[in-house]
Every structure is written in C-alpha cells, then in structure tokens.
Amino acid sequence: MIAPHTPEKTFLVRIQRQDGESQPAYWQEFEVPVKPAQNIISVLQYIAANPVTTSGEQVEPVVWDSGCLEEVCGACTMVVDGQVRQSCSCLANEQLAKTGKDHIELTPMTKFPVVRDLFVDRQRMFDNLKKIKGWVPIDGTHDLGPGPTETPEQQEERYAYSRCMTCGCCLEACPQFTKDNEFIGAQAIAQALYFNQHETGKKLKSERLDELSGPGGVADCGNAQNCVKVCPKEIPLTQAIAKVGRQLTVHAVKSFFSSK
Amino acid sequence: MSTANPPKKSPATPLCSLLEKNHFILRRLHSLSGIVPIGLFVCMHLFTNAQMIWGQDSTTGEGTFQHEVDFIHSMPALFIIEWSLWGAIAFHAGLGFWYTFTGKHNVKRYSYADNLRYMLQRITGVIALVFIFLHVATLRWRWDLFGWFTPFYGEGYQAPGVPHAFHDVPMSLPLTAYALQISWLVVLFYLVGVTASVYHWCNGLWTAAISWGLTITTASMKRWGFVCAGLFVALMSFFAASMIGALKFDLGQDMSADQIEVFELIVPESRIPLDVSNRP
Numbered sequence: 012m013i014a015p016h017t018p019e020k021t022f023l024v025r026i027q028r029q030d031g032e033s034q035p036a037y038w039q040e041f042e043v044p045v046k047p048a049q050n051i052i053s054v055l056q057y058i059a060a061n062p063v064t065t066s067g068e069q070v071e072p073v074v075w076d077s078g079c080l081e082e083v084c085g086a087c088t089m090v091v092d093g094q095v096r097q098s099c100s101c102l103a104n105e106q107l108a109k110t111g112k113d114h115i116e117l118t119p120m121t122k123f124p125v126v127r128d129l130f131v132d133r134q135r136m137f138d139n140l141k142k143i144k145g146w147v148p149i150d151g152t153h154d155l156g157p158g159p160t161e162t163p164e165q166q167e168e169r170y171a172y173s174r175c176m177t178c179g180c181c182l183e184a185c186p187q188f189t190k191d192n193e194f195i196g197a198q199a200i201a202q203a204l205y206f207n208q209h210e211t212g213k214k215l216k217s218e219r220l221d222e223l224s225g226p227g228g229v230a231d232c233g234n235a236q237n238c239v240k241v242c243p244k245e246i247p248l249t250q251a252i253a254k255v256g257r258q259l260t261v262h263a264v265k266s267f268f269s270s271k
Numbered sequence: 272m273s274t275a276n277p278p279k280k281s282p283a284t285p286l287c288s289l290l291e292k293n294h295f296i297l298r299r300l301h302s303l304s305g306i307v308p309i310g311l312f313v314c315m316h317l318f319t320n321a322q323m324i325w326g327q328d329s330t331t332g333e334g335t336f337q338h339e340v341d342f343i344h345s346m347p348a349l350f351i352i353e354w355s356l357w358g359a360i361a362f363h364a365g366l367g368f369w370y371t372f373t374g375k376h377n378v379k380r381y382s383y384a385d386n387l388r389y390m391l392q393r394i395t396g397v398i399a400l401v402f403i404f405l406h407v408a409t410l411r412w413r414w415d416l417f418g419w420f421t422p423f424y425g426e427g428y429q430a431p432g433v434p435h436a437f438h439d440v441p442m443s444l445p446l447t448a449y450a451l452q453i454s455w456l457v458v459l460f461y462l463v464g465v466t467a468s469v470y471h472w473c474n475g476l477w478t479a480a481i482s483w484g485l486t487i488t489t490a491s492m493k494r495w496g497f498v499c500a501g502l503f504v505a506l507m508s509f510f511a512a513s514m515i516g517a518l519k520f521d522l523g524q525d526m527s528a529d530q531i532e533v534f535e536l537i538v539p540e541s542r543i544p545l546d547v548s549n550r551p
Contacts, residue, residue: 186377189373231373233374233392234385234478236383237377240383250489255484256484259484
C-alpha cells in the first residue's frame with residue numbers, strides 16, 4: 012500500500028553569513044522542513060546536512076557555536092529575528108508563530124568580532140572579567156580554615172549574580188556597549204558586585220572599584236536598561252549597576268579624604 | 272621575539288588624557304551640573320513665569336509676576352549667577368554632546384519604554400541646548416531672529432527713545448505677552464523647548480539616582496520614578512500657567528495708560544492692534 016502523498020510543510024531560514032572577521036557579510040536562504048519541537052540548533056544541523064540554498068546553490072555549511080544545548084553555557088547566543096537570545100532554547104515553531112512570518116532570520120551578534128557566519132569571538136567579556144578581578148583571592152597552597160559565613164539573604168542575592176553565563180545578551184542589547192568603545196557593560200559590572208559581596212572576595216573590592224571608575228567603567232552606563240530585559244538568566248543587572256554606583260560614590264569620597 | 276608587551280595605545284592628545292584621567296569625577300560633575308545649577312534655576316524660572324497667570328492691575332500695571340521679576344533684578348551680583356549658569360550649561364552640554372556619541376541607540380530592535388527614554392534623553396538634550404540659546408538670544412540679547420520681536424524686561428523701559436520719566440513703568444508682563452501673541456510659531460517653539468528641557472531634567476534626575484547609587488532596587492527605582500514624573504507634571508503646569516497668563520493678557524484692555532504709552536514707544540508698529548475702545 013502506498014501512503015497518501017502529503018507535501019512536506021517547510022519554512023525559510025535567512026542567514027547572514029560572513030567568511031571571516033574582515034570579510035563582507037552576505038545573505039543566504041535555506042528551506043527547512045517543519046518538525047515538531049525543533050530548535051534553531053537542529054535547524055542549523057539540518058542546513059549543515061543539506062547545505063543547498065533556495066536558489067539551488069550548493070554552499071559551505073553554516074558555522075555556529077554551541078555547547079550545553081540547555082541555556083546554561085551561552086555559546087549559541089545569536090540574533091534571532093532581530094532579538095538576541097540563545098538559539099538552543101528557541102523553538103522554530105514558536106518563533107514562527109511569534110513573528111507571524113514564514114521565515115526566521117539568523118544573524119551573528121553585532122558587538123563581537125565574527126569568527127565565521129554565526130560564530131563570534133566573545134573574548135572581550137572574558138578580558139573584562141580579568142580587568143575587574145572576577146575571582147576570590149586565595150592561592151590554595153595551604154589550609155586557611157573555614158571561610159566566613161554568609162547570611163541566607165546574602166546567599167539569595169549573590170545566587171542571582173552567580174547565574175551569569177557570559178553569553179553577551181546584555182551587551183548585544185546595550186546602546187552604550189559598542190565595538191569601538193571600551194565600556195565594560197552590565198555583565199562585568201554585575202560580576203564585580205558578585206565578588207565584592209563575597210566575604211573573601213571583598214579583599215579586592217578597592218582594586219575592582221578603581222578599575223570600574225576609569226574610562227569604560229560604570230559611569231558610562233546610559234541607563235537604557237535593555238540589559239535586564241534581555242538577560243536569559245533574569246539577573247537583576249540594573250540593581251547591580253546601581254549598587255556598584257553606590258560603592259563607587261562611597262569609594263570616591265573615601266579616596267578623596269584618605270588615599271595617598 | 273620582542274612581542275611580550277601588549278600593543279601600546281596611540282598617543283592621546285593632552286585633552287583626551289585629561290578627560291581619561293578624571294573620567295569618573297567628570298561623569299559625576301556632569302550629572303551634578305545638570306541637576307543643581309541648571310535644573311534648580313529652571314524650576315525657579317518656571318515658577319516665576321507661572322505668576323503671569325495672576326495678571327496685573329490694569330490701572331497701575333503692578334502684579335505678582337512683575338514683583339518676582341523685580342526681585343530677581345534686585346539680586347546683587349546677578350551677573351555672577353548668569354555667568355555661572357553659562358559655565359554650567361557649557362560644561363554640561365559639551366560633555367553631554369560628547370557622551371551622546373559614545374553610544375548607538377537601538378530602539379528599533381529593542382523597543383522597550385526605558386530604551387526609548389534613553390534615546391529621548393539624548394534628543395531632548397540637544398533640543399534644550401538649542402532652545403536655551405535661542406531663548407536667551409532673543410529675550411536677553413535682543414537678537415532679531417526670524418523677524419520675531421522679542422523685547423526684554425531690562426530694555427523695556429530703558430530702550431532707546433523711552434523718556435526718563437517712564438523708567439519706573441513695569442513692562443515685563445505686557446512685553447512677554449506681546450512676544451508670545453505675535454505668532455503661534457513662538458508658542459510652539461516654547462512648547463517644544465520647555466517640554467524637552469523639563470523632560471531632560473526629570474529623566475536626568477531619575478537616572479542620576481541610579482548612577483549615584485541612591486535607588487539600588489527595582490522597587491526604589493519605580494518609586495523614585497513616580498516622584499520624577501510628579502515633578503514633570505508640576506513643572507509643566509507652571510509652564511501652562513505662564514502660557515495661559517501671557518496669551519489671555521489683553522494688550523488693549525489690561526495695560527495701564529503709562530504702559531500703553533511706553534509700549535507704543537518701544538513697539539512703534541505693533542503687529543497686534545491695541546483695542547483701547549472700552550477702557551474705563
């Protein structure tokens with residue numbers, strides 16, 4: 012018996028491609044069959060297996076970055092229909108229903124250099140973590156005994172900041188963070204607060220605040236507050252910025268009267 | 272290999288390095304200069320102007336607005352206040368203009384209300400600067416722009432051709448009313464300029480509370496937002512009161528006989544006919 016022929020339902024995926032950092036960007040369009048519960052990563056996997064554009068041209072498979080596939084590593088962050096998000100947690104059917112269009116548009120993040128296609132280099136974020144000394148200063152050579160205790164309230168607040176996965180959504184949506192300025196952005200500011208609030212991490216607080224009061228520091232924030240709205244981990248980024256602002260105000264007054 | 276050192280930045284100009292060294296303090300002074308000298312002055316200015324709504328005594332020309340204006344002019348060393356204000360405006364506008372271009376708005380992609388507020392803060396800053404300049408140029412320095420005749424109080428009775436005997440005649444309200452009644456374009460110019468300036472101050476007050484670390488929770492930002500919105504409404508109603516006061520002032524009926532005489536000397540060819548037929 013022959014199964015009744017039903018034409019496969021498809022949708023279009025428009026991808027902004029780029030062969031390298033200084034190469035020009037160009038668009039390609041692919042037709043992808045609709046499958047239930049299919050996320051953007053599986054759409055990209057289908058395209059990698061069938062790299063033929065809608066005009067019938069055989070092309071190089073699209074390059075993208077991904078890791079955990081459960082929205083905790085940040086590697087697959089890209090711009091889906093103009094909005095930055097993790098592509099692993101973006102379901103194609105839901106996205107099509109949300110925009111009401113017959114196609115999905117994928118572009119790389121615009122605030123970081125493109126390695127290839129949808130794969131960007133987010134090194135600036137990790138450099139910023141080094142700048143703000145995003146660590147607890149213990150070298151692990153000898154036993155320091157039990158660390159200071161934290162209240163449940165402190166734990167609860169710091170847990171929120173600990174969720175940051177360095178994905179870059181906050182920076183992509185930030186009007187003050189651009190490729191050609193040195194603004195440090197919400198991610199690093201929130202991490203500075205995270206470590207300033209840690210009982211042992213506090214030892215580097217003054218150094219962190221010195222870094223954050225320089226060019227590109229917290230004062231460059233324009234309070235557009237996009238960061239907190241696009242953060243997939245719902246980190247209270249604007250509160251972190253305000254709290255570091257308070258620490259900086261106190262720090263500046265203290266330095267005025269007591270620094271050598 | 273001799274590449275152990277990281278690449279050095281290109282040598283900066285002295286101004287750039289001065290700005291970089293004092294980055295934090297300049298940013299905070301930028302915030303402070305907008306709120307305290309400029310903002311507080313604008314609040315006072317709008318409150319004074321709002322007194323126009325009470326009108327004046329049509330026999331003597333005395334009124335609350337005139338009283339306030341005389342008080343301001345009686346202040347000692349007024350020029351120091353005036354020049355400090357120009358200093359604050361130049362500092363705030365210069366840095367603000369530069370800061371504006373360190374960012375790149377993206378309201379199209381991220382159309383949140385707060386993001387729009389961010390963009391408006393920058394647009395209204397530029398509008399306010401242009402407005403303040405034109406406002407002072409026409410009313411204070413008596414520039415004749417676009418053919419508007421916008422006489423200033425100080426020149427009101429001291430204008431050339433006004434005899435000494437008239438130097439005590441209060442002219443603030445009639446001349447302000449005349450300046451605004453000439454054309455709806457003037458009214459529109461003030462409506463846009465004042466709305467932009469007041470918005471810029473109120474929104475600046477809201478964001479400054481975050482930058483200085485006063486409002487450190489989402490809830491407190493919201494509460495402070497209501498306070499700033501309240502200030503916006505209050506200042507805009509002062510502005511509305513002054514506009515109503517100036518527009519409802521009847522140049523023919525509400526001026527005293529002395530005022531009409533001085534008015535005709537200062538404004539020989541009034542563009543608004545003075546209907547003096549039913550005067551008591």
